[in-house]
Amino acid sequence: QGASSYKKAIAELQGRQRNPTVDNIREILGTGSKSTIARFLREWKAQHGLASDSNGRLPSDLLGIVNGLWDTLQHKADTQIDLYRQETELKTAQIQQQLVQARQLEAGLRQNIHTMEEQLHQQSEDTKQLKSKLIAEEQEKIRITERAAALESRRQEHHAENQRLHQLLKQVQENFEHYQAATQKLREEQSLIIEKQKNEYEQRISQLMAQVHAMTNESAVVQAQHNHLAKTHESLLGEHKTVITQFRELQHQCETMKIVCEKLQQDHEALKNQHQVQTGELSMQHNIIIELRLNIKSKDEKIAALENKSEKENDKVEALRHERQFTLQEKANLEGQLKQMQAMLSSGTRRVAS
DSSP: OHHHHOOOOOOHHTTTOOOOHHHHHHHHHHHHHHHHHHHHHHHHHTTTOOTTTTOOOOHHHHHHHHHHHHHHHHHHHHHHHHHHHHHHHHHHHHHHHHHHHHHHHHHHHHHHHHHHOOOOEEHHHHHHHHHHHHHHHHHHHHHHHHHHHHHHHHHHHHOOOOOOOHHHHHHHHHHHHHHHHHHHHHHHHHHHHHHTTTTTTTHHHHHOOOOOOHHHHHHHHHHHHHHHHHHHHHHHHHHHHHHHHHHHHHHHHHHHHHHHHHHHHHHHHHHHHHHHHHHHHHHHHHHHHHHHHHHHHHHHHHHHHHHHHHHHHHHHHHHHHHHHHHHHHHHHHHHHHHHHHHHHHHHHHHHHOO
């Protein structure tokens, strides 16, 4: 170790109001030979006019001045440090409280945003379901309309067939009446011929009777055809009535579906208006959310500024600590200078005495 290291260790011990002994100097330096330290200590005491058994302390009056100066500096530094510490703690508490409030506000805003997003999603799902229901109702209306058109076409076909059967029945009736008239006329002519020419037609009676029998059979066949046609006509009339009843029911259903469709259209318009209103409200809420996010960002910036300010205050405290250390070092230097002055005074006193 050099002489400067030993001098610094001795000055530090004097600043701590401790005796500059070999062990104390070695404790400050952390290393060194005791014999070397003892030799340097003897030389230092000889240079400063101190006896070997002297404790190396300053004179009481000079020590009182130095202690007073040191106490003043120490009290001033402690007062400033306490003041800065109190201000820093107060500002830190305020910043932490503002940070907690900002975080609570941010959590509430995030919860509100989440709730609004869920409501918007639910309203979108309801709108989709209503649109799907409206499309299904429109498709059902189209199917019913097509079925009504098919039934109307079938009814027209049945009506045409009915008219054709009526015309055929009328023709059959006319043919039958004509046949009956012709038969009656033929019978009258035959009666006259029989009365006038009974002898001539006796041979032909059997033939005529056969013809009459054949005509009777034909008449029975025509009557059977007439009955069948009448039954067919009645069946067609029943089907016609059934078709008319079904058509009326379908027409009633169509009217009901029209009313339901109009109601659905009204509901759709109401839902559309409600959707527009809700869209406007959501837009306003979105703008509010944007403003709140901007406020949160502004709060975050303020918090960052406060944190920077707190860091600056901490830097000031750290600077005061360094200033205190520097003051301690200055004190040690002053003590060293005072010791040198003391040594110079002691040497001057010895010169004067000699």
